[in-house]
Amino acid sequence: MTGQRDRWAELTGGQAGEEYAQRFAQLAESGHDVHGEASFCAALLRPAARVLDAGCGTGRIAIRLAELGHDCTGVDVDSSMLAVARRAAPAQEWLLGDLARLDTLGLRPGFDLAIAAGNVIPLLAPGTEPDVVRQLAAALRPGGLLVTGMGLDAAHLPLPEPPLTLAEFDHWCTRAGLTLRHRYATWSGDPYYEGCGYAVSVHSSPAT
Template structure:
């Protein structure tokens, strides 16, 4: 499977106008059933000092960034889907939510400068939805918003059109360095089916 020519989320919306609503309802149903939907968020929380500045890149309905905001972190979430951002604002009002494409977003600090983050998280296979033309710019944008000693944590599965070695090469081109690799969000040793990469500025 090769890199998509267009953003897969937008392609899904074009094919099914109810895609966003169905996606949001699925996560609300899982939460109502008592399912654990915050595993990735707990890992990020364990990596963070109290009150850290955290960016949820491709935040969807806000399940990760929203949970982190409830733990006292300063959270901003970015997603290109306006409906999912509306859901995040309703469900997790403590965080800031912004509509934007990861390949071109900017988070302003209020003084005309890029806001920097101690941790940036991109979970839920978000990077595999990006088109080929969006992948490198998205990594560059995340690096631009990363504090000098900040960390970027990205998780996605194999077989989704983004080979782990291609992702690593893109990260290097974006000015990032892989610091650790794991196969799960519970930080098991590296494997072939899933990658959780912890990156920093090169």
Template sequence: MSEIPLSRWALGGEATRGYGPRFAELVAQGEDVDGEARLADALSPRRSRILDAGAGMGRVTAALRARGHDVTGIEPDRTLVAQAEETYPGIGLLPLDILELTPAALEAHGRPTAYDVVVAVGNVFILLAEDTERRALTTLRGLLAPGGRMLIGFHLAAGPSGSRTYPPEEFMADVDAVGLKVDLRAGSYELHPANSEYAVWLLSAASSPSR
């Protein structure tokens, strides 16, 4: 397997450490942290196989399981994996990077190798390792079941510490290059109109990569 470079998240060091505890506190206070999961649920047939790629501290994985789906959550940050287990005992996030995802790796953990919906929300794509966006998109595309779809969301401006700016035009070019197509672009997980602050993308496999 090719080398897995350090992500922007990993390189952020201490600047990233407040994320898990902050969301754990919101969960403990009963705050609504299920916006992404509600949309993913609406996109999914009942009892779907869903991959939560870059699951963080597990809130989307947990919310989708509560809605009856078979969810595989992956998260390479061991601190967040531990935080997820504290907040959602038994959640069992797999300590894998998106770039490590292969059918063999998933099989080794007893998980499906094809998914009805792949979710990569919460700024996952603007915190990937430099110049790995197409590699990540290709990896996730390869795990889509026939007719499967991909839900991706990230800030276009004022993203988290260490994140990149990912202009919509560049993202769409990367999507096209790896054999995906944009079915929908919105400005929020409640499907507000597209804007310059946040982008929510619904993707599916094109017939073949364009180049």
């Protein structure tokens, strides 16, 4: 562990798993599509791809991608969230760990895609963001994809102000050897525009 509390832990105290799962269950019951991130990723993947769900939370995305035939591993630092994921899909791989030290978890590299959705990047421990991007890039196969979704203003974040800019994030990705391929305003693929408040980004690692 880095020894520094992430912004998510500051907000929730690390006890939000059941409440978070219940909120999405209620959304699904009311007819909302709660699989937008998984559908977005599935469109980028070949059959039976290896996926790393970084900051997987209660496992909503990884479980759905597994249902679609992909091999998914979830990692999260919040044990209350992982408890829900393990209960929902006990056969899947769920790892408790700090994304800034992903290389200590014994993961086999060569993932086809790593996803960090749900404002994972903005909610990391302050100062660890470049390390997390570097770790996620290192986990990918040549030509693999890093998919991220993050709010860029207070209206799209559970924070009073954004802790990072999109330019900073892109800089960390460039330093990690990643190249921006696509950027959207939503998980439905709506075009990104300056000031839209949310960004879904697809970066790729170098192909050999």
